[in-house]
Amino acid sequence: DTAVSQTPKYLVTQMGNDKSIKCEQNLGHDTMYWYKQDSKKFLKIMFSYNNKELIINETVPNRFSPKSPDKAHLNLHINSLELGDSAVYFCASRLVGEETQYFGPGTRLLVL
Amino acid sequence: EDQVTQSPEALRLQEGESSSLNCSYTVSGLRGLFWYRQDPGKGPEFLFTLYSAGEEKEKERLKATLTKKESFLHITAPKPEDSATYLCAVLYSNYKLTFGKGTLLTVNP
Numbered sequence: 001d002t003a004v005s006q007t008p009k010y011l012v013t014q015m016g017n018d019k020s021i022k023c024e025q026n027l028g029h030d031t032m033y034w035y036k037q038d039s040k041k042f043l044k045i046m047f048s049y050n051n052k053e054l055i056i057n058e059t060v061p062n063r064f065s066p067k068s069p070d071k072a073h074l075n076l077h078i079n080s081l082e083l084g085d086s087a088v089y090f091c092a093s094r095l096v097g098e099e100t101q102y103f104g105p106g107t108r109l110l111v112l
Numbered sequence: 113e114d115q116v117t118q119s120p121e122a123l124r125l126q127e128g129e130s131s132s133l134n135c136s137y138t139v140s141g142l143r144g145l146f147w148y149r150q151d152p153g154k155g156p157e158f159l160f161t162l163y164s165a166g167e168e169k170e171k172e173r174l175k176a177t178l179t180k181k182e183s184f185l186h187i188t189a190p191k192p193e194d195s196a197t198y199l200c201a202v203l204y205s206n207y208k209l210t211f212g213k214g215t216l217l218t219v220n221p
Contacts, residue, residue: 004155033209041197043156043211056208090155099144099203103155 003027004104006091012110013081021076021107023091031055032074033092033101034066043090049074050096081111116202118212125219128189133215135200136182143207145183147176148199150214156199159185190219 004025013019025032033056034046048056049068063079074091091104119134137145144163148156160169162178169176173194175186185198197214204210 040213042213043199043201045208045210048207058208100146100158100161101209102158103148105155106153 004091004093004102006089006104006107008107009105010108010110012112014112015081015083017081018077018079019081019109020078021089021091021109023074023076023104025072025091025093025102025104027093027095027102029093029095029102030071031094031096032068032071033094034074034076035090035092035103037088037090037106039087047074047076078109081109083111085109086111116200116210116212118198118200118215120215121213122216123218125187125190125217127191127219127221130186130188130190132187133185133198133200133217134182135185135212137200137202141205143203143205145178146201146203146209147174147183147185148201150197150199159198187217190217192219192221195219 007022031050033048035043036046037043046058046060047066052068065077068074088106088108090106092101094101115138117136144161146161147159149159150156160176165180167178173188177184195218197216199214200212201209
């Protein structure tokens with residue numbers, strides 16, 4: 001009965017590589033988010049999609065590109081990975097008209 | 113810039129020793145205040161949403177309250193399993209959820 005799921009759970013890669021993280025929710029929500037949690041555990045919003053449309057785009061390097069193929073999925077593609085991209089990336093979702101966001105388990109990215 | 117400040121950064125309690133965590137926020141455009149619990153290696157788990165000053169919500173040993181400038185998470189007679197990082201987040205009128213840095217709670221048996 002997983003609500004918000006992310007794959008992979010762990011990702012170790014070399015600088016300069018391109019990688020993708022996937023998120024799926026089975027809650028019937030129509031708004032999804034990507035957050036980054038840095039080494040100091042600070043959670044910060046990156047992107048938000050509503051019904052496949054980008055509605056929040058924070059000051060994130062354009063090496064990061066979100067894609068939402070449908071309401072239940074939001075993927076994050078990262079080009080030319082840098083050391084500073086190492087962090088935990090969380091996906092979240094909510095239903096329009098409700099304020100509460102529900103988070104996935106996170107993807108731990110380590111760039112070497 | 114909208115800000116959320118949590119205190120203390122870390123709190124160590126003995127089992128059964130009640131205490132409170134604080135979350136203060138800038139006032140303009142508050143749409144809701146949220147408390148989450150985060151265990152090591154896990155995603156934030158939703159606890160409470162508060163919308164207006166004077167509102168209170170309870171769940172087991174936890175009680176969240178909201179005033180015009182801050183929220184408190186009261187923990188009554190905590191148990192070791194209450195050990196976690198507690199995150200406060202505020203939803204402002206721009207619909208962005210702004211998180212505080214969290215309070216790391218450790219409850220010793």
